[in-house]
Structure formats: C-alpha cells, structure tokens
Amino acid sequence: MTGFGIDNLPYGVFSLGDNTFGGDRRRIGVAHGDDVLDVSAMAQDTPFAPLLDAPVLNPLLAAGRATWTAVRAAVRQWADDPAAVRYPRADLTLHLPFEVGDYVDFYSSEHHATNVGKIFRPDGNALTPNWKHLPIGYHGRSGSVVVSGTPIVRPQGQRKGPQDPAPVFGPSVRLDIEAEVGFVVGAGSELGSTIDVADFAEHVFGVFLLNDWSSRDLQAWEYVPLGPFLGKSFATSISPWIVPLDALQAARVAPPARDPEPLPYLRDVEDWGLDLELEVRLNGHVVTRPPFASMYWTAAQQLAHMTVNGAPTRPGDIFASGTVSGPERDQFGSLLELSWGGSQPITLPDGSVRTFLEDGDEVTISATAPGPDGTRIAFGEVTGRIGPARSSGA
Template sequence: MPDSWIDPSPDTGFDLNTLPYGVFDVGGDEGAGTRVGTAIGPHVLDLGAAARATGSPHADVLGAPNLDALLAAGRPVWERVRAELVEWLTDPAHEAAVRPHLVDRDAVRLHLPFTVADYVDFYASEHHATNVGRIFRPDQAPLTPNWKHLPIGYHGRSGTIVVSGTDIVRPTGQRKPPTEPVPVFGPSARLDIEAEVGFVVGTPSAMGERVGVDDFADHVFGVFLLNDWSSRDLQAWEYVPLGPFLGKSFATSVSPWIVPLGALEAARVDQPVQDPEPLPYLRGERPWGLDLRLEVRLNGHVVSRPPFAQMYWTAAQQLAHMTVNGASLRTGDVYASGTVSGPEVGQRGCLLELSWSGKEPIRLPDGTERTFLEDGDEVTITATAPGAHGGTVHFGEVTGRILPAR
C-alpha cells in the first residue's frame, strides 16, 4: 500500500490499512449536525466535505448525516469509495483539497454510526459454550445436541444498542437466589460482560430468499466490536424455556468505528474443523474465519485476550443460517458472534467464565477482586487484525461504565 501524505504516528492506531467509517460532530460547531468520517492517524476526515471538494461522484452518500445511505449503496459502491479514500490520502495532488477537512480526533464526539434495524446474537464459540455447559450442567454433556449442527442464536433488542462511552445503568428485575424459596426483586448482583464481534448488513434481501455462505461479502458492509452486557442472575431465572430476555435487553454497547469488510482480506483464516460436517447450506467455497485478537480491560487492567480465529461458526455461516428459513435482511441489521473465548483461562470472554461463576475471583493489580461487575467499574474491549503488506487493522474500542441501579 502506498504511503499517505498524512503521517499516522504509531500510537494513533488508524492508518491506511483500516480506514474505518464513523459518524461525528465537532464540539462548538453549532448547526453543523453529524457527519460521516473516516479515522486516519490523529485525525477524522469529514468525508462529505472532502467528496464535494474533490468532485467525487459519491458526495451524496458520503455527505449524509450517518452511514445508512452508504450501507444501502451496495458492494460495488463500497469498493469504489474505499479506493477513492486511499487515492485522496496518498496522491499529493489531492492534498490541497482534502487537508482542510481533517479534524483532530480529540475534538470530535462520536455517535451511533447507523440506524439499527434488527439485532441477532449468536453463541458461536465452542470454548465459551463448553465452559458455560460445565458451569450450569456439570453432570451432563456441556454442549447441547444441536450445537455442532447449527449456529444457535436469539433475537435481541435493537432499541437498546448504544455507542461506546454510554454509561450502563445496572438492571433491576426478578432473580431467584439458590437460598430463597421464591424470587426476589432488586438490582442485578451478577452483572457481566460478553466480548463479541458485530457485523452490520448493508445490502438487504427479499423475504423468502436465502443468502448463501459465499454471498456474505455482498451483504455485510463491515465489522465492529460489541459488548453484550448480561445480567446472569436475571437471565438464570427467566431463560427457561424461551431463552434470553431482560437479562440481555437492557443494553448492548458497540464501537463507533465500522471496519469495512474490504479491510480484512489479510485477516481471513481457516476456521476450526467442523465435525460433523455441516449441512450443505452451511458450507462455502472459502472459509470466513477471521484472525481478530481481542483484549478486555477491567478498570484499565487486562483480564482477557480472546482469539476470534477459534470461533467454531463463522459470520458467513451465521448469515446463511439466519436467512435459510426465508427471513429477510434489512439495511442496518446487526448480528453478533456471541462471546469470544479461547481454550486458556486468560482467553475467556466473560466474567462468568473468568471467575467460574464466582467461585474463582479475579484479582486485579490494585489488590481488589471481582467475580462480577461492581458499580463504577469500566470495561473496555479493543481488537486488532492482520492488514495488507504486514500492516495492522485497528478496531478502536468499545467502553462502558456501570452506574448504580435506579
């Protein structure tokens, strides 16, 4: 990849390998509203303004107040826009037109980048599912009989998806402690995180159509980080027989930068061997495993480094399963991988696993211990992936702080 006329110093994270999309405003710029931007070095480039200054044919989609129009434009436009951004930022002939539209990243406020349509959360890590099964069903097989035949998922609540930096109020509801004969009502005492990877659909599909595994890149625009906050005590009492409800629906945090799928070609890897072989609709010509390396910090201390490359079910298989019954896709649909966990203790993607349901507290460097989240705790999830020509793709971060129950 050619060099940029912007020097993205190493500690700023975003270079030409990533060029993620986000939505921002600038403090003190009254009336300007939100704008679509890309992060490059210590800057955010106002894409609508740059597109108008360069005479780009994509000025309309890039000049919108969020990413909805770009998502809906489809893969050929996604590819042309990304090529255009690279040209703007590498060809010195464009510097005079583009440079005035760079904004210091420290001066912007980031927003939810697109209008969320539907939300589906999966359960795709064999290590996570096995650990959870051992915790809750110690005398039974850890995986349910269907787990290796289909990507298990559930429909979540799209209206409570929030952008990174949004404070999370501790949820309240019914829970039944093992020592109590009847349920009690009150704040969750076992509040957890789930380190996940999210995917956003751009190109929709018609009701009654199936989207094949190999059609994944024609429909999915990009990838981001997601924290599926989970109340384990509310969830444990309510989930039989219909699954997650209030224990999950109070909040889901997402990172503000969407990494386009086109930035991740060098991160594609084989997925783990699937045995038994999946049914034909879950097979593709080339696997969509992704070598993403996540890192989870609790109050600034690293507590886990989950490896996404070991996820049993890929995002392409999840999309195929999500539509195999004829369910349609909409622009802005979000689906998430489920908790990312690896085989080692330090690779577990939630506190339920890390503390083994509270039996093995996590000791932090400041001497405090955690089994589940306390009020005031802050969780940050970051990730990187291999980029082109030995570079690195950065995903930014998703952060949330716990406030007391109301």
C-alpha cells in the first residue's frame, strides 16, 4: 500500500524531466498509487482548465472551498478512468508545489517547549508565562522555502558559546532539524479582517510536511531580544505533496485539555487536532516518531491568532506547527531534545554517534494519518542532505 489511495489524492507539481517536447514543463498532478495523474491534461475542455493548467497550485488555492470540493470530485472520477493520463511517480521530477507567500512558524508542542525550557533554563520555569495563553510564533523567510530533495548548505554566522570571551564567525556547529507539519492557505483574507477558528476549513487548502532546519548556535547568540533570524532563515524544506484538508476527516481528534481556558477568540469550535504519526530517519535509521495528536495548539487556533490583529493572508501563505514532540524520548522532534542539548549523544544502529548534524547527513521525515475504513493517508516525505558551508571570505 502506498498511502496514496483514492481517499487521499494529494496535489503536487511535476515535470517529466526528459528531453522530449515539453518534458521540462511544470504541470499539476495528483498522486494515485505509484503513479501521478496529470490533472493538467485531464482538465482540458473543462471549467477547471484555468485552475489546473498552471505551473503552480496558486490559482486553485485562490478559488476557494466550493471549487476545491468540485475539483476533488472530478479528480476522483479521473483517477478511475482507464484512459487517464498518468506517469510512474518514480520517473518524475517534483517541484515546489506553490509560490510561497508569507511564512509563519509556531511553537505549539507543550512537550517540545517544556524540553527546550528545561535544557536552557534548568533552574527556572520550563514554559514562559505566555505559552498557555497564545500560540507563540515568528515570521520566517519565505524565499528560502525549498522542496524536498534540495541540498541544504550548512549556514554560517556569528556564534558565541557560554564560555567564549567574544563571538566568532564560522559554520554552524549545532545544526538541527525540527519535524513539523505545515498548512497552506488557499482563500485569503483582507487587511484589517480576521479569520475565526470556525472558518479554518474555508481558508486552509491542505497539509504537508516541513523540516525547519535550525542552527542552534547561531540562534542562541542572536535571538535575544528579538527572536529567530539567521539561525532559521537559511532553509526550510517541505514535502512535494499537499494532502487536501478534505482527505483528513478521519484523522480529526480532540486536542489536549487546556488549562487555563483560552480567551474566547481561541476557544475550539470544532476538533481540529490531527492524528498524524510522524517518523524521522537520519541516514536511513529511525531516530524518533513524534505524535502530532499531542499538539497543544491546533492549526485552527494558530490561524485565528495569526490574523487576530488584522494581518492579511493570501493564497500560498504557509504556517507551520512548530516542532512536534511527544512525552517520551523516542518521540522528540529535534536533535536538540534527543541529545539533550548535546550532553547525551545518540548512537545510530550503524555505530555512528550524533549530537547535531554533520556534513553528508540526510534527514527524511514522513507521516501517515487514519483514512476512511481503516485505510492510511500518506504525506510522502521531506528529505534534505547537509552539504558543507560555502566560503564567505569573512
């Protein structure tokens, strides 16, 4: 089973990657089994042609909930058509599926936030005073969002360890991963307006996997007093397949109990916790399996908070869950946690030892969720390999 059955049908953008006429043209496809259905071709002579005969998903994203539902119904019919245009998925080149607008990254796992607090504030409160009152987030750099498989260049910058007399410049020595889940906005909202938690499904098109690569040493030196900057902005990898929100109805669960109760604009109207099971592999070895169902703040609450001040949204905006971590060590979603700040190195099955990432390391995040009638919905993978820092002349 591929997890790309008729109840999933995730959207992506592909090219044939050969020298035939039009082989490098980007077109919209839907993963079905081991194949990709060319919906650009199937949509010709239909009302959906202007939306699907495009090199990115943004026209479809902008069309809104009613059109998403109608297109999905058409895609299900095309997937069962023996004459449908399809290609083996393994033979295709996959691309960034949409033009990314704005990017917001949240910090919404209580387990992750508690672990980080214990690592950096062992004698203080693990959670900051505001953490259980609002979804904490920051604006990331959309221009460095890349599709799975894009090589990741080790970032450089200033760093200063606790015992260093002065900062130094050089490649990051504490390069980390963050296993996250991303959400892409379809129908946008105007400047000065807000999106209520009840309207989440009217604005969010789908879900994907995200690796928020993080330089912990650059981050530690720069983040006081303003927050993440160069330690995060060098690269963010996303999976090439966007699972429609409609495919995840069987995966919806109640979020954890909140104490204290959130302010009215953040209170749950529907259950938008999602029972996703993530898996992180380092050089082919499984190192953790974070459970997304344990996330304290849901995507609906994140979107409501992101717009409560009147900030607009537009098709292609993305926001990420923040690192997904569970209560057990084999459920932690970052090397920072798995190695407990570098003090407890992890040993891989091949005998190699890691605290943080080394050049040549490859990280792959995958996930599945419950589908109808006992099926599983797959999200594909987001993969990145670390390459050495480039010379800066500094």
